[in-house]
Amino acid sequence: MKFVIKKELLLEALSKVSKAISTKNLIPVLAGIKFELKKKKLVLTASDNDITIQTTIEADDEDFKIENEGSIIIQGKYILDIVRKLPDEYISIEVIDDLKILVYTENSEFNLNGISESEYPNIGLEESKKKIEVTSGNLRNIVYQTAFASSNEETKPVLTGINFNIVGDILECNSTDSYRLARKVIKLDKESEENYNIVIPSHNLVEFTKILGDDSQLVEIHIFNNKILFKTGNLKFESRLINGTYPNTSNLLPDDSLLVVHTNLNNFYDVIDRVSILTSDKEKNIVTLETNGNVMTLKSSSVEIGRVEEKMNITKNNDENIKISFSAKYMMEALKSFSTEMVDLHFVGEIKPILIKSEEDNSLTQLVLPIRTY
Numbered sequence: 292m293k294f295v296i297k298k299e300l301l302l303e304a305l306s307k308v309s310k311a312i313s314t315k316n317l318i319p320v321l322a323g324i325k326f327e328l329k330k331k332k333l334v335l336t337a338s339d340n341d342i343t344i345q346t347t348i349e350a351d352d353e354d355f356k357i358e359n360e361g362s363i364i365i366q367g368k369y370i371l372d373i374v375r376k377l378p379d380e381y382i383s384i385e386v387i388d389d390l391k392i393l394v395y396t397e398n399s400e401f402n403l404n405g406i407s408e409s410e411y412p413n414i415g416l417e418e419s420k421k422k423i424e425v426t427s428g429n430l431r432n433i434v435y436q437t438a439f440a441s442s443n444e445e446t447k448p449v450l451t452g453i454n455f456n457i458v459g460d461i462l463e464c465n466s467t468d469s470y471r472l473a474r475k476v477i478k479l480d481k482e483s484e485e486n487y488n489i490v491i492p493s494h495n496l497v498e499f500t501k502i503l504g505d506d507s508q509l510v511e512i513h514i515f516n517n518k519i520l521f522k523t524g525n526l527k528f529e530s531r532l533i534n535g536t537y538p539n540t541s542n543l544l545p546d547d548s549l550l551v552v553h554t555n556l557n558n559f560y561d562v563i564d565r566v567s568i569l570t571s572d573k574e575k576n577i578v579t580l581e582t583n584g585n586v587m588t589l590k591s592s593s594v595e596i597g598r599v600e601e602k603m604n605i606t607k608n609n610d611e612n613i614k615i616s617f618s619a620k621y622m623m624e625a626l627k628s629f630s631t632e633m634v635d636l637h638f639v640g641e642i643k644p645i646l647i648k649s650e651e652d653n654s655l656t657q658l659v660l661p662i663r664t665y
Contacts, residue, residue, distance in 0.1 A: 292385065293359040293384070294356060294357045294358060294385075295355070296333070296356075297354035297382075301374055301382060305324065305370065305371050307346050307502045308335045308337040308344045309337060309367050311338050312324070312337050312339060312367040320412075321339055321412075322367055324337045324366075325337070325362065325363075326363055326364070327362045328357060328360050328362065329360055330350075330357070332347050332349050333348045333350070333355070334346075335347075336414060340531075341495065341530070341531055342528065342529065342530050344502070344526070344527070345527040347525040363392065363407070364406035364407070364410070365405055369403060370394070370403070377399055379396035379397060382396055383395050386405065389407075390406070392404070392405045418513045419513035422511045422512060422513050423457065423479065423511070423512040425477070425509075425510050425512065426510065427503045427506050427507070427508040427510055430521075431500045431506065432475070433453075433475050434500045435500070436475050436628040437453050438497050439473070440466040440625075440657075441467070448535060449536070449537055450467060450469065451493060451533065452493055454490050455487065455488075455491060456487070456488050456537075457483045457485075458483075459482050459486075460478055460481065460483070462479055463475075464476075465537070467540055470618070470621065471624075471625065471658060471660060472543055473658075474657075475655050475656075476654050477654055489519065489532050490532060490535065490537050491532060491533070492530060495530040495531075499521060502528075503523065504524060509523065511523065516532075518531055519532055544656065545643060548638060549613065549639055550612070550613050550637075551608040551637050551638075553605065553608075553634075554587070554605045554636065556626060556632060556634045556649075557632075558603060559603070559626065560623060560627070562603055563589060563622055563626075564623060566578050566590060566600075569593055569596045570619060577617070578617060578618075578619040578622070579615070581615075582605065582614075584612075587603050591619070613640075615638065616664045621659045622659050625658075628655065629649055629652065629655065629657075631649040633650070635649060641661065642661055644658045644659065644661070645658065645659045645661060647659070
C-alpha cells in the first residue's frame with residue numbers, strides 16, 4: 292500500500308471516523324482505523340461495536356495519488372495526531388514488510404506498527420432498499436431540539452435514546468427522561484414504504500450531527516431490525532438500536548389548557564436564569580411562577596442563601612391565574628431549543644405538565660413537569 296495525499300483531505304476524513312474509536316474497547320483492533328486503498332479511492336473505517344463510521348476519499352491526480360493498493364489497520368490515536376501535527380501540505384503513507392507503516396514528508400518520518408486487516412471484524416454497512424430521506428438541517432434540528440431531554444440513567448435504557456416514529460410521510464421524534472418531554476414532528480418529502488417505531492441512542496445521534504455537512508445535504512436513512520445506517524455524500528454512519536418499547540408519550544400531552552401565557556422567549560429565559568441564581572440545589576433548582584393580571588412573577592428562595600423575585604409583563608388568553616413551580620434547568624433547556632422570538636406557555640393546573648409551544652414553529656413541543664413545593 293502506498294499513496295500521497297494532501298494533509299487537509301486526510302485530516303478531515305480521519306477526524307470524522309475517529310469519533311467511532313473507543314479507548315476502553317476490549318477488542319484492541321477496534322482502537323485502530325482500517326485503511327483500504329483501492330484503485331481509485333481510499334476507504335477509512337472505524338468502529339467501537341456501538342457505532343461505525345466510514346468515509347471515502349476519491350483519488351485525483353492533484354491532491355491524492357495512489358501508487359499501490361492494499362489494506363491495513365493503523366492505531367487511530369497516533370495516525371490522527373501525526374497527521375494533525377505535521378506542517379507539510381502533502382503526506383506519504385506506505386506499508387513495508389506487510390505490517391510496518393511509514394508516514395513521511397520531506398523532513399519527517401514516522402514508523403508505526405500496523406495490524407493485519409484479517410483481525411478486523413467484518414463490517415457490512417449494507418443499505419436497505421426502502422430508504423428514507425431527510426436534509427442534514429432537519430436532522431440536526433431534530434437532535435438539537437430533543438436529545439437533551441433523554442435520560443442518562445442506564446436503568447431505563449429505552450429512555451436514553453430518541454424515539455423515531457415514522458408513519459407515511461410524518462416523522463415524529465420524542466425524547467423523555469420521565470420529568471420532561473421534547474417532541475419534534477417533520478413532514479418528509481416522500482412517503483415511507485413502511486412504518487417504523489425505533490429508538491436510537493441519543494449520544495450516537497449527537498456524534499453523527501457533529502460530522503454532518505451543510506444543511507441542504509440529503510441524508511439517507513436505512514433501518515434494520517437492530518441497527519440504523521445514515522448515508523450522506525461519501526460518509527456512512529451506522530448505530531445500534533435500543534431494544535424495548537418506547538412509552539406512548541402522546542397521553543402526556545394535555546388536550547386543553549386553563550391558561551395560555553404569551554411571552555418573549557429571551558426575556559423569559561433571562562429572568563429564569565437570574566432567579567435561579569439563589570437556588571441551593573442545582574439539580575432541583577426550583578423556581579415558582581405566579582401570574583396576576585398581565586404580570587408574571589418568578590421567584591426562588593433558599594434558607595441558607597436568601598430569596599429573589601422578578602416581575603415581567605405578559606399577554607394572557609383569559610383572566611385565569613396560575614401558581615406553579617418547576618425546575619429552572621429543565622425549563623431553560625426547553626426554551627433554548629426554540630429559535631423563535633415568542634413562546635406560548637400552556638398551563639392546565641398547578642400539578643399538571645407545562646406545555647411550551649410557539650406559533651412561529653408548530654413542529655416543536657416541549658413539556659416540563661411541575662414540582663410540588665408543599
